[in-house]
Amino acid sequence: MLSAELNTTLQGIAQKLDPESEKGKALSHFLDKGFPTSKWEEWKYTSLKDFNGIDRNWFPKGNSNLPVSADWAELIIRSSDAYLSIEKPSSNEGMEVLSFDEFIQKCPEFQEIWSDKKPILDQNSLYDLNVALAPQHTVLWIKKDVEISKAILHQYQVNSTEKSSSVQSRLLIYLEEGAKVSLMEQQTSTGSADILSNFVQEIFVSKGAQFTYLKDQDFQQGVSHIDHTFIYQAEGSQVDTFTFSLNASLIRNNLHFYIEGSQVVSNLNGLYVPGENQLMDSHTVVDHRMPHAESNELYKGVLLGNATGVFNGKIFVRQDAQKTNAFQSCRNVLASTRATMNTKPQLEIWADDVKCSHGTTTGQLNEEALFYMRSRGISLPAARTLLLLAFVQEVINKVEHPVLRESLTEKIIAKIQQSVDLSN
Amino acid sequence: MLSIKNLHASIGEKEILRGIDLEVKAGEVHAIMGPNGSGKSTLASVLAGREDYEVTEGTVQFLGKDLLDLAPEARAAEGIFLAFQYPVEIPGVSTTNFLKSAVNEIRKYRGEDPMDAVQFLKMFKEKMAYVNIDQSLLSRALNEGFSGGEKKRNEIFQMAVLDPKLAILDETDSGLDIDALRIVAEGVNKLKSPNNATIVVTHYQRLLDYIVPDYVHVLYKGRIVKSGTKELALELEERGYDWIKSEVDQ
Numbered sequence: 027m028l029s030a031e032l033n034t035t036l037q038g039i040a041q042k043l044d045p046e047s048e049k050g051k052a053l054s055h056f057l058d059k060g061f062p063t064s065k066w067e068e069w070k071y072t073s074l075k076d077f078n079g080i081d082r083n084w085f086p087k088g089n090s091n092l093p094v095s096a097d098w099a100e101l102i103i104r105s106s107d108a109y110l111s112i113e114k115p116s117s118n119e120g121m122e123v124l125s126f127d128e129f130i131q132k133c134p135e136f137q138e139i140w141s142d143k144k145p146i147l148d149q150n151s152l153y154d155l156n157v158a159l160a161p162q163h164t165v166l167w168i169k170k171d172v173e174i175s176k177a178i179l180h181q182y183q184v185n186s187t188e189k190s191s192s193v194q195s196r197l198l199i200y201l202e203e204g205a206k207v208s209l210m211e212q213q214t215s216t217g218s219a220d221i222l223s224n225f226v227q228e229i230f231v232s233k234g235a236q237f238t239y240l241k242d243q244d245f246q247q248g249v250s251h252i253d254h255t256f257i258y259q260a261e262g263s264q265v266d267t268f269t270f271s272l273n274a275s276l277i278r279n280n281l282h283f284y285i286e287g288s289q290v291v292s293n294l295n296g297l298y299v300p301g302e303n304q305l306m307d308s309h310t311v312v313d314h315r316m317p318h319a320e321s322n323e324l325y326k327g328v329l330l331g332n333a334t335g336v337f338n339g340k341i342f343v344r345q346d347a348q349k350t351n352a353f354q355s356c357r358n359v360l361a362s363t364r365a366t367m368n369t370k371p372q373l374e375i376w377a378d379d380v381k382c383s384h385g386t387t388t389g390q391l392n393e394e395a396l397f398y399m400r401s402r403g404i405s406l407p408a409a410r411t412l413l414l415l416a417f418v419q420e421v422i423n424k425v426e427h428p429v430l431r432e433s434l435t436e437k438i439i440a441k442i443q444q445s446v447d448l449s450n
Numbered sequence: 451m452l453s454i455k456n457l458h459a460s461i462g463e464k465e466i467l468r469g470i471d472l473e474v475k476a477g478e479v480h481a482i483m484g485p486n487g488s489g490k491s492t493l494a495s496v497l498a499g500r501e502d503y504e505v506t507e508g509t510v511q512f513l514g515k516d517l518l519d520l521a522p523e524a525r526a527a528e529g530i531f532l533a534f535q536y537p538v539e540i541p542g543v544s545t546t547n548f549l550k551s552a553v554n555e556i557r558k559y560r561g562e563d564p565m566d567a568v569q570f571l572k573m574f575k576e577k578m579a580y581v582n583i584d585q586s587l588l589s590r591a592l593n594e595g596f597s598g599g600e601k602k603r604n605e606i607f608q609m610a611v612l613d614p615k616l617a618i619l620d621e622t623d624s625g626l627d628i629d630a631l632r633i634v635a636e637g638v639n640k641l642k643s644p645n646n647a648t649i650v651v652t653h654y655q656r657l658l659d660y661i662v663p664d665y666v667h668v669l670y671k672g673r674i675v676k677s678g679t680k681e682l683a684l685e686l687e688e689r690g691y692d693w694i695k696s697e698v699d700q
Contacts (some may be wrong), residue, residue: 402531
């Protein structure tokens with residue numbers, strides 16, 4: 027339960043909201059439930075119990091000084107503490123970045139899509155907190171049959187203030203029929219104070235549209251980042267996500283795919299490399315609501331130091347979703363004897379004509395392989411690095427953009443090499 | 451070059467080597483033979499530095515250094531090479547990348563500058579010819595899905611690249627058909643020089659038709675119980691190991 031101090035602060039905010047409004051209701055839900063603790067099944071290994079006792083600066087002002095240098099990007103947008111700026115505008119009229127209100131005015135037909143959405147929000151009080159406190163959605167709107175050949179860069183940044191702070195940010199992405207775009211997201215932070223970053227993204231991918239979403243999560247120690255990415259896919263659409271979790275005190279990714287049409291393809295790729303005093307938790311949901319769709323999930327983890335990893339992969343195949351193909355694989359290497367990995371695949375299948383498979387493994391580096399490499403003159407740290415790098419390469423190689431592939435590889439090598447476990 | 455004195459080694463509670471003495475000089479080829487379980491592979495593993503074995507007594511000098519004091523990678527850098535009986539699969543790492551790391555780590559150990567891509571290309575080409583190995587095999591993940599012959603040929607290719615002073619071939623003939631055996635043996639013979647030495651560990655005599663030893667030693671119950679020249683190997687082929695066993699066990 028929330029501490030008295032925090033409760034008073036949030037009640038104060040609630041009084042300024044209309045209790046019947048979306049925000050008012052959401053905050054009242056949050057006040058009832060508080061932050062998740064390990065007693066909540068969905069948060070068993072990722073308790074946020076301590077957050078119930080921390081009053082924060084709930085509305086920090088964005089102030090960012092990130093340099094802009096990505097000539098590969100068509101458009102660069104930045105959310106600094108939830109405040110949006112366009113850093114590099116695009117002359118392409120096929121897309122727009124605007125506020126939710128402006129968007130609904132220009133695209134009233136979206137109202138119906140918006141009110142019909144059915145996300146799975148069990149045990150997710152942080153979604154309520156986000157709805158209650160976040161400023162308006164930023165909307166990225168890609169219009170019918172528009173193909174954006176260069177990627178869009180989103181710099182998501184949270185900045186520490188004197189006091190503990192919390193950033194609530196919302197992004198809405200709407201791809202109209204036949205649109206095609208890639209979004210590259212760099213999630214970073216400044217300062218070293220304690221920050222709760224709570225980011226909600228709702229993505230609507232219309233008929234035949236194609237969307238690629240890469241997240242590079244590289245925060246400073248002290249940041250707890252809760253990421254909710256809910257993707258709604260219509261008939262014949264394809265979505266590929268790449269979630270690279272590199273640094274933060276805590277990362278919880280709630281990645282949900284709602285398959286709402288046939289001939290949909292959903293590819294979920296993830297790689298997490300938590301180190302000393304870091305926890306990384308991937309909770310994915312693939313909800314097959316319609317027939318003839320395919321989902322492929324490949325998650326890998328390398329755990330260093332005393333890191334904790336969590337993978338929970340849910341696949342629902344609803345009664346109507348005949349001829350579904352759903353595959354899930356999660357493989358982990360404990361590079362340290364002090365690291366822990368918790369995995370839980372969960373398949374719920376109500377349709378009878380489907381193909382589903384899943385597999386999770388957690389192990390250590392092969393001692394025989396290490397000796398073999400050492401007997402050829404490769405030192406133990408170098409042998410471990412080489413094996414770990416080969417292990418993560420499978421996920422990195424799926425990234426099409428060579429510049430990103432390279433920078434991710436470099437960051438991961440650096441992180442692995444810094445780890446003291448390598449020479450023990 | 452190599453001087454083993456009264457070497458004892460155990461795994462867990464079990465003593466496997468019980469006092470080995472062996473002298474190997476540059477330019478020599480020594481064959482270590484013996485029945486199953488006599489300690490042949492253990493000797494090879496202990497020399498390469500496998501940590502599963504504990505050396506309880508004795509010394510091993512290699513080119514004036516205390517070999518037992520060195521980590522496996524340092525032994526490799528000093529010039530020891532073990533061709534594995536069962537080469538290990540290294541998923542995701544190609545032979546070329548593996549060898550580039552190995553060569554440059556060894557050069558670093560010796561205080562030499564790393565080799566660049568062009569130099570590697572030239573050297574790999576040269577060494578490929580030695581063992582008649584195909585480029586496509588070198589680009590694949592090391593040993594992953596290789597046939598028995600491909601694995602052994604790859605071992606000899608690695609040996610050619612690393613150019614060791616002392617090569618230890620651990621049952622290199624196991625799992626090889628006669629053609630593969632000949633190719634592997636030819637590779638080993640080409641790499642032989644007055645400056646390096648070879649220890650061939652084998653159960654059967656047939657490999658010694660191709661790699662002719664200067665000395666043959668019979669290992670039994672963790673000791674060298676008989677030494678001789680290549681004629682000893684022929685005698686073993688004809689008479690088996692039983693006569694030696696009964697000589698020793700008396």
